[in-house]
Amino acid sequence: MFHLKKKVKNLSKVEGSIVAQSLNEETSNFAQYYFAPNIQTKARRPGRFDDGGQRPFYHSYVPGIFQEIGRFSGKRKGIWLTEQEVSHIHTYILRNCEDILPYESIFANQAREAHADISDQALEEMKQELFAKWLKYYVQSGVTRDQHFPTWFEELVGGPLLQVVSAPMYCTRGYVFCRKARTRIRKTVNYGVVVKTPGLDYYGEITDILEVEYPGLVNLKCTILKCDWYDPTYGQGIKVTRFGVTIINSSRRLDKYDPFIIASQADQVCYLPFPRTSNVNDPWISVTQTNPRSRVEGTSYEEPLQQPFASMPNQTQASSSQVPLVNAENLQLEDLEVAADEEGSDEFAETSESGDSDYSSDSE
Template identity: 25%
Template sequence: MEVAHWFVLNNCDEIMGYLYEHEEMMKREHPSHLVAQKHRELFPQWFLDSVNKLKSSNSPTYSDELYNLAFGPIRAELFLGCNVNSVKFLGEARDEKLCTQNSGVHVPGGGESTDIDFYGKLTTVVQLLYKDRYQVIMFKCRWFDTNPNRPGSAKIDHGLLSVNMNRTWYDDDPYILANMATQIVYLDDPKAGSGWNVVQKMDHRNVYAIPELDPTDNDVNNVADQRLKSSMENDAETLRDTNVIQEPFQIQGVSSIEIPIQSITIDLVGPSNDDDVVIKEAEEEEEEDWETESDDSDDNESYYSSDDE
């Protein structure tokens, strides 16, 4: 939870100023080789203290969202997969039982690694639950080593990228926000040998790009509705309804996620009581807080239904 929460903090625009201020403080107080370590260790508590000061002084920059984020997650729930932007992602263990692939993940490089793309496989969907029902959906992934400076990690042959699935990295920092992921598939590379797979990007069926129109222009809206209706009728598949989960901290894209019921729940009683951890497997039968949806797909599954109404 601490590693996942640290990733959330570093990808939340609202607190970039706090991160910069604390990092500069660490540079003044510690040797250069300890700055990154101390920054990561000390920032969460310093950030919470700073937000508490804003609250006590009735600062206009204080908000409940900011406080809940600084307080940190109070519980984490683990799932086998979820739907993000109409694309189904499944964990690697679930994928191995199927004849299709839904676990391949691609994320463009950022920060100091803008020239490196990251390729991996989803292992677990993690839902961080904060105070006041705020939540963040994250992917825990197994990342393959694509560092171009390391031989035997990745190669390009005739324009095709192959990765060595026996070489991994970022094992201690495996998390990304769910909306960062782009789905890919891996194909065996017989030329490179065992353990090598070709990365293949693809377009998804039943994903419609609906243009934004002027709501006051009735003629244009009617034409667009007719085109969309015709497109959906011609497709044999049926679009699945989306269960909306409350959007956390205004992180774009996280709200439209469906999560299957098969899960393991980790309950933490208070953020300071780390010893009282109860792990339980969720039953796949119908329960009070869950509802079952069905569609025309081959595998009907149960999905999490938010009760935030």
């Protein structure tokens, strides 16, 4: 009834409204099969807790950071980035690609040979500024020497386009990431992210969601999150209370320009202010790690198919009594004593009591 009531648009003609809307519904259901597979229809709409994304298809091998499963949501638009932003994104993608690590080692060795007393911090700054340009020159000089490189590798070192696609939402791995500007009027907080490293945990807020594209035949695409990071210094920007709750100082920011991360590196967190009656402007807020949708973290115990221990046989005790020995070369039959009442008796002989049995035949 609820489904039929929604079809009523004209209260004076209820039946006609239901028939008209039913025809429109049948028409839309049949017509959706003629649309391209990439067009989202009512039947193809993903569920509430489903990312609905598919792994990008490439005709050749590409690194895993370009094969992330996810989907964009909301109205997308094209924006232009600055030269600094594009250079920083390109360098970040190169340094987080496993296939580029051997070339990064070559760059580090050449830098240490040229500057013997270079420090680790200075080397990191040199990688951030010169590694992308050095790698592009390295590939171009290798091509002139007839050195072969994969097609995706040549397109990657060429750099991305200045124009990228910006989206308000991105769904991946059970998370729904949103821009902070979109959630100002909402009760949900989906803009908090954390990137965990061996040394520090970086907490931040998403300011934009970008899809970076590399021109060429392979057409590599990578999803990037632009974030505003809090100060990761322990004791100043991050603390852990005696109850095990992580709190951050919302008034302190990261002083280094490093706003971009790959979407597959981020986990979602929620920032909650403390309910205070006094000192309302206290900048410390709590951090809660959120679980991916439709996933429950827990421990499972599986009984082993094999017992963890084996029973050991009891140790035999040595007997001090004399054990009779049998000589195998002089085998003789043992004479058994037969009882007197068993001599001459026949096992199958009929007795006088058999005739008086209840099971005897009438003829007897």
